[in-house]
Amino acid sequence: MFNYTFRWNQALNALPQMLDGALVTLQIALLSMVIGVAVAVALTLFRLSGNRVLRAIAATWVELARNTPALFQIYMAHFGLGAFGIHLSPYASLLAGIAFNNAGYLAENFRGALKAIPDTQTRAARSLGMPAGQAFRLIVMPQMFRVAFLPATNQMVWAILMTSLGVTVGMNTDLAGITQELNARSFRTFEFFAIAAVIYYVIAKAVTLAAQAFAWRMFRY
Amino acid sequence: MIEIQNVRKSFGTLEVLKGIDLFVQKGEVLTVIGGSGSGKSTLLTCINGLEPIDSGRILLDGTEVHAKGTDLNRLRRKVGIVFQQWNAFPHLTVLENVMLAPRKVLKQPKAEAEAMAVKQLTHVGLGDKLRVYPSRLSGGQQQRMAIARALAMSPEYMLFDEVTSALDPQLVGEVLDTLRMLAREGMTMICVTHEMKFAREVSDRVAFFHKGVMAEIGPPDTFFGAPRTAELQQFLSATH
Numbered sequence: 001m002f003n004y005t006f007r008w009n010q011a012l013n014a015l016p017q018m019l020d021g022a023l024v025t026l027q028i029a030l031l032s033m034v035i036g037v038a039v040a041v042a043l044t045l046f047r048l049s050g051n052r053v054l055r056a057i058a059a060t061w062v063e064l065a066r067n068t069p070a071l072f073q074i075y076m077a078h079f080g081l082g083a084f085g086i087h088l089s090p091y092a093s094l095l096a097g098i099a100f101n102n103a104g105y106l107a108e109n110f111r112g113a114l115k116a117i118p119d120t121q122t123r124a125a126r127s128l129g130m131p132a133g134q135a136f137r138l139i140v141m142p143q144m145f146r147v148a149f150l151p152a153t154n155q156m157v158w159a160i161l162m163t164s165l166g167v168t169v170g171m172n173t174d175l176a177g178i179t180q181e182l183n184a185r186s187f188r189t190f191e192f193f194a195i196a197a198v199i200y201y202v203i204a205k206a207v208t209l210a211a212q213a214f215a216w217r218m219f220r221y
Numbered sequence: 222m223i224e225i226q227n228v229r230k231s232f233g234t235l236e237v238l239k240g241i242d243l244f245v246q247k248g249e250v251l252t253v254i255g256g257s258g259s260g261k262s263t264l265l266t267c268i269n270g271l272e273p274i275d276s277g278r279i280l281l282d283g284t285e286v287h288a289k290g291t292d293l294n295r296l297r298r299k300v301g302i303v304f305q306q307w308n309a310f311p312h313l314t315v316l317e318n319v320m321l322a323p324r325k326v327l328k329q330p331k332a333e334a335e336a337m338a339v340k341q342l343t344h345v346g347l348g349d350k351l352r353v354y355p356s357r358l359s360g361g362q363q364q365r366m367a368i369a370r371a372l373a374m375s376p377e378y379m380l381f382d383e384v385t386s387a388l389d390p391q392l393v394g395e396v397l398d399t400l401r402m403l404a405r406e407g408m409t410m411i412c413v414t415h416e417m418k419f420a421r422e423v424s425d426r427v428a429f430f431h432k433g434v435m436a437e438i439g440p441p442d443t444f445f446g447a448p449r450t451a452e453l454q455q456f457l458s459a460t461h
Binding site for chain 1: 269312
C-alpha cells in the first residue's frame with residue numbers, strides 16, 4: 001500500500017527561491033534563442049554559398065544538432081571541451097549546448113521557409129538594382145522570418161525544457177537545479193517536482209502566447 | 222539607345238535566341254509579339270543582365286551589358302523591368318514597396334524618396350492606397366504598383382514582359398492605360414505583349430519573334446496591314 005503523506009508546506013515556502021530559478025531558466029532559454037537565431041542565419045547563408053567548406057560546416061552542424069541527444073551536446077560543451085583544457089562554467093556550457101541545438105534546428109527551419117519564398121522575389125529586387133546581399137537582407141529575410149516564426153517558437157519552448165538538463169553538469173541556479181537541491185535536503189520529491197513542473201508549464205505557455213501576440217502584431221500583411 | 226547584336230542564348234540544348242539583331246532608339250516604343258517559346262521574354266531579361274547570353278553583344282548607351290567589368294547593379298538603375306507576375310514585396314506597404322530601392326540603392330533621403338513614390342503612385346492611380354499592403358490590392362493594382370516601383374528609380378528605359386497576361390480580362394485595360402500614358406510621355410519602352418490592339422496603337426515599331434528568330438519588324442501600319450512573312454500572316458490570322 002502506498003503510505004506517502006503529502007506535505008506541501010516546505011515546497012510552498014520555497015516557492016520564491018524556485019521562481020528566482022525560473023528567471024534564470026528563462027534567461028538561459030532566451031539567450032540561447034538569440035544566439036541560435038544569429039548562428040542559424042549564418043548557417044543558412046553558408047548553405048546557400050558557393051563555398052564547399054562553408055556548406056560542409058553548415059551541413060555537419062545541422063546533422064549533429066538534430067541527430068544527437070541534447071544531453072550529449074551539453075556534455076560535450078562541459079566535459080568535452082574540458083578535456084581540451086577549455087573549462088566552461090555550468091551556466092556557460094548549458095547555454096552553449098542549447099544554443100548549438102537551437103541553431104541546428106532553426107537553420108533547418110529557415111531552409112524550409114526559404115523554399116516558400118518564390119525566386120521571383122529576388123529577381124524583382126535584383127532588377128531594381130539591389131546587389132544580391134541587399135536583396136536577401138531586405139526582401140527575402142523578412143519573409144523568411146515570418147514563415148519560420150511560429151515553428152521557431154516551438155524551439156523556444158524546447159529550449160526552456162532543455163535547460164533542465166543543466167543539473168547533469170552541476171547547474172544549481174536554474175529551476176531544475178534549485179528544485180534538485182531542495183529535494184536533496186528535504187526528500188519531498190513529489191511536491192517540489194510537481195511545483196517545478198507547473199512552473200515550467202506556465203512559462204512555456206506564456207512564451208507561446210506571447211509569441212502569437214507578437215506575430216499578430218508584427219506580421220500584419 | 223539599346224543595341225542588340227547577333228545575340229544567342231540557350232537553355233540546355235534548347236536554343237531560344239538564334240542570333241537576334243535589334244536596336245531601339247531613345248524615345249521609341251517597340252512592341253514584341255510572338256507565340257510562347259519564341260524567345261521574346263528571354264530577350265528582355267537578357268537586356269538588363271538578369272540572364273547571361275551565350276554570344277553576341279547587348280549595348281546600353283554604349284555599355285556592354287554582359288562584359289566582365291560591367292556593374293550590373295548600376296546599369297539596372299537605368300532599365301526598369303516589370304514582369305508578368307508583378308512580384309509585389311508582400312511584407313512592405315505599397316508606399317514602402319516603391320520607396321525601398323530609391324532609398325537603399327540610390328541612397329535618396331527619406332523625404333525625397335517618399336515624395337517621388339507618392340508622385341509615381343498617384344501617376345498610376347494608386348494615390349489612395351499608400352499605406353495598404355499589396356495583398357489588399359487587385360492584380361491590376363499590384364501590377365500598376367510594380368510599374369510605379371520601377372518608375373521611382375527614374376529609369377531611362379522600361380521593359381514590360383507580358384504585364385497583362387496574368388490579369389483578369391477586366392483589369393487589363395487599367396494597366397494598358399498606364400502603359401499608353403508612359404508612351405505618350407516619351408518613355409523608351411520595349412513591351413512584350415499579346416495585346417494586338419495595344420501594339421498597333423502605341424508602337425513606333427512592332428517586332429515578330431518566331432522560334433528564336435526575329436522574323437519581321439516594321440511600323441504598325443505595314444506590320445499589321447501588309448505582313449510579308451508567312452509566319453506572321455499565320456500568327457495574325459490566328460490571333461484575330
